[in-house]
Amino acid sequence: MIRTIQNINRDFEESCDVCVIGSGAGGAVVAKELAEAGLSVIVLEEGGYYPTSSFSHDPQRMLPRLYRHAGGAIIVGNAPIMYAEGRCVGGSTVINAGICYRTPEAVLDDWRREHGLTELAYHKLEPYFEQVEKNLHVMPVPDAIMGQDSLKFKQGAENLGYRYVRVQRNIHACQGTNLCILGCPTGAKQSTLISYLPEALKNGTQLIANCHADKIVVKNGRAAGVEASIVDPASHKIRHRAFIRAQAVFACSGALHTPTLLFRSGLAKWRSWIGRNLYLHPNLKCVGIFDEEVKSWQGSIQGFQIDEFADDGIVFGSTFLPPGIFALSLPYFGNDSFKLMEHYHHMSLWGALVEDTHPGRIWRLPNGTSVTTYWINALDRQRFLRAIASLAKIFFAAGARKVLLPIKNFTEINCEEEIEQIPKLHVQASDFSVFTMHLMGTCRLGADPRTSVIDMNHQFHGIENLFIADASVFPTPIRVNPMVTIMALATRAAQKFVENRQRYLLRA
Ligand SMILES: Cc1cc2nc3c(=O)[nH]c(=O)nc-3n(C[C@H](O)[C@H](O)[C@H](O)COP(=O)(O)OP(=O)(O)OC[C@H]3O[C@@H](n4cnc5c(N)ncnc54)[C@H](O)[C@@H]3O)c2cc1C
Structure with missing residues (x-):
C-alpha cells in the first residue's frame, strides 16, 4: 500500500517490525528483502509518488517532482559543486542513467586490508551482485x-x-528515448519504483510518501521508532505528524541525509565519524x-x-x-x-x-539541517x-x-x-x-568503532537495532558508478538481519 499526502488527513501512529527511511537504491532493497521474509515493514519517503505514467520529457515539470531542490543544489568549498539527487519514491534510481558496475575487486581488497572488512571479499559479495543484477535485469x-x-x-x-x-x-525493452534523467517514460529502466518496491508492496510493505523522517528515537541504547512529518510538496508546510513504533530502523536516506538525520537524532556524540569521509566522484x-x-x-x-x-x-x-x-x-x-x-x-x-582523493564533510547546523563542504x-x-x-x-x-x-x-x-x-x-x-551525482561515504562501515559508524552487519556501533544501508556506508570511493554496490551491500545487510531476526525482534 502506498499512502501520500492526498490520503493522510490526521496525525497518526503505526507499528511495525522495521521502519526503513528512504526508498532509493538502499531502502527499496532492504524493504523487499525484509518483507519477503515475512517481516512487517513501513517505508518513509520524503519525496512524492510519481508513477511512470506521469513522466514527461518536460524538465520544468519533472525536475521539481523528482529532484531535491529541483536539481539545483550546491556543495560549498573552494569551488561551488552542483549535485543532483532524487527526492521521490524510488530515490535517485528513478533519475539515474542505470549504468551497472560491480564493485572492483581491488577496492574490496583495500576494504579488507585497510578497514578490516573481511566479510566483503569479492567472492563473498558475488551472490549478492548476482541477485541484484537478476532483480534489475542488468544487460549490455x-x-x-x-x-x-x-x-x-x-x-x-x-x-x-x-x-x-x-x-x-x-x-528491459529500452527504446532509447534518452530521457532517463527525467524518469523513464516507457518504464524500461528498472529503477526501484519498477523493480524492488512493487515486490516489497506485494509482500505487505506500507510505503508513506511525502513523509520526512525527523528523528530516530533511541531508548535504552536501542532504536525504538521514528518521528516524522507529512509535508505538503507545494507549500513545504508540515500538515501532520506521525510516529512509527518499530523494533528496528534502517536509515537509507542517502549520503547527505542519513548523517543529517543522525545529527538531528542526537547521535553525533556516539560516533565522531558521522558526516566525515564524503567522496563525490566528480x-x-x-x-x-x-x-x-x-x-x-x-x-x-x-x-x-x-x-x-x-x-x-x-x-x-x-x-x-x-x-x-x-x-x-x-x-x-x-x-x-x-x-x-x-x-x-x-x-x-x-x-x-x-x-577523488580528499574527502569533504557534512556539518551539523543548529536548526536540524546541515551544510556540506568539499575542497578540491x-x-x-x-x-x-x-x-x-x-x-x-x-x-x-x-x-x-x-x-x-x-x-x-x-x-x-x-x-x-x-x-x-x-x-x-x-x-x-x-x-x-564540476558536477556530481555519485555522493558516497559519510557513515562508513568498519570493524573499528573508533574510525567508523557501522559494523560489518551495518548496525550502528553502540546502538542496537539501528542500521544504515545506502551510499553513506562506503569506507572509500569505489571508482565506478555506485548503484549496484549500494544494492548488493543492502541485500547483504537485510539478509543478515533476517538470519539474526531472533536477536533483533522480540516476537521472532
Ligand atoms: C542524475 C543521476 C544519474 C546517476 N546515474 C547513475 C548510474 O548510471 N549508475 C549508478 O550506479 N549510479 C548512478 N547514480 C547514482 C545512484 O543513483 C545513487 O548513488 C544511488 O541511488 C544512491 O542510493 P541511496 O539509497 O544512497 O540514495 P537515494 O537513491 O538517493 O535514495 C534516498 C532516498 O531517501 C529519501 N530521504 C532523504 N532524507 C529523508 C528523510 N529525512 N525522510 C524520508 N526520506 C528521506 C530521499 O528523498 C531519497 O528518495 C546517478 C545519480 C543521479 C542523481
Whole structure:
C-alpha cells in the first residue's frame, strides 16, 4: 500500500517490525528483502509518488517532482559543486542513467586490508551482485538502441587504441528515448519504483510518501521508532505528524541525509565519524561539435565507457541531456549560449568521472539541517586537467571540429594541437565546472568503532537495532558508478538481519 499526502488527513501512529527511511537504491532493497521474509515493514519517503505514467520529457515539470531542490543544489568549498539527487519514491534510481558496475575487486581488497572488512571479499559479495543484477535485469546495451554519439565515442577510443567496454544497464525493452534523467517514460529502466518496491508492496510493505523522517528515537541504547512529518510538496508546510513504533530502523536516506538525520537524532556524540569521509566522484563534462548531425538525444543515454585510465582513477562515458538542461553544460551564457544551441543536433556531451582523493564533510547546523563542504585539492585538480585533455583528444579522434571545455577562461579548443596547453594551465579549483551525482561515504562501515559508524552487519556501533544501508556506508570511493554496490551491500545487510531476526525482534 502506498499512502501520500492526498490520503493522510490526521496525525497518526503505526507499528511495525522495521521502519526503513528512504526508498532509493538502499531502502527499496532492504524493504523487499525484509518483507519477503515475512517481516512487517513501513517505508518513509520524503519525496512524492510519481508513477511512470506521469513522466514527461518536460524538465520544468519533472525536475521539481523528482529532484531535491529541483536539481539545483550546491556543495560549498573552494569551488561551488552542483549535485543532483532524487527526492521521490524510488530515490535517485528513478533519475539515474542505470549504468551497472560491480564493485572492483581491488577496492574490496583495500576494504579488507585497510578497514578490516573481511566479510566483503569479492567472492563473498558475488551472490549478492548476482541477485541484484537478476532483480534489475542488468544487460549490455543492445546495438538496436546505440545512439550516434555512443558510436562516435567508441570510434574515438578505437582510433586512439584506448580500452573501452560496452556498458551494462538495468533495462528491459529500452527504446532509447534518452530521457532517463527525467524518469523513464516507457518504464524500461528498472529503477526501484519498477523493480524492488512493487515486490516489497506485494509482500505487505506500507510505503508513506511525502513523509520526512525527523528523528530516530533511541531508548535504552536501542532504536525504538521514528518521528516524522507529512509535508505538503507545494507549500513545504508540515500538515501532520506521525510516529512509527518499530523494533528496528534502517536509515537509507542517502549520503547527505542519513548523517543529517543522525545529527538531528542526537547521535553525533556516539560516533565522531558521522558526516566525515564524503567522496563525490566528480564529473567534468566537455561538449564536442561535429560538422555532421549526431542527434545525440536519440539512443541509450550511454553505450560505452573508456577505462584505459582507470588506474589513474579516471573513466569516460558519453551522455546526453534535454536542451534546457544541456544549455547549463555550456561554458557560455546569454546570446552566446543561445547561438551555440542552434547546433544542438551536431553536439555530443561526454564526461570524465574522477576518483577523488580528499574527502569533504557534512556539518551539523543548529536548526536540524546541515551544510556540506568539499575542497578540491591540488592532486585532483591535476587529474581534472588530465581528464579534460584526454576527453578532448577522444573528441578530435572521433572527428569533432570544436571542443568546449569546463574550464573558466579556457573554454574551447579548435584543433588537437591546442590540447597540450591544458595540462600546463595554472588553475584554481573554482576555475572548473564540476558536477556530481555519485555522493558516497559519510557513515562508513568498519570493524573499528573508533574510525567508523557501522559494523560489518551495518548496525550502528553502540546502538542496537539501528542500521544504515545506502551510499553513506562506503569506507572509500569505489571508482565506478555506485548503484549496484549500494544494492548488493543492502541485500547483504537485510539478509543478515533476517538470519539474526531472533536477536533483533522480540516476537521472532
Ligand atoms: C542524475 C543521476 C544519474 C546517476 N546515474 C547513475 C548510474 O548510471 N549508475 C549508478 O550506479 N549510479 C548512478 N547514480 C547514482 C545512484 O543513483 C545513487 O548513488 C544511488 O541511488 C544512491 O542510493 P541511496 O539509497 O544512497 O540514495 P537515494 O537513491 O538517493 O535514495 C534516498 C532516498 O531517501 C529519501 N530521504 C532523504 N532524507 C529523508 C528523510 N529525512 N525522510 C524520508 N526520506 C528521506 C530521499 O528523498 C531519497 O528518495 C546517478 C545519480 C543521479 C542523481
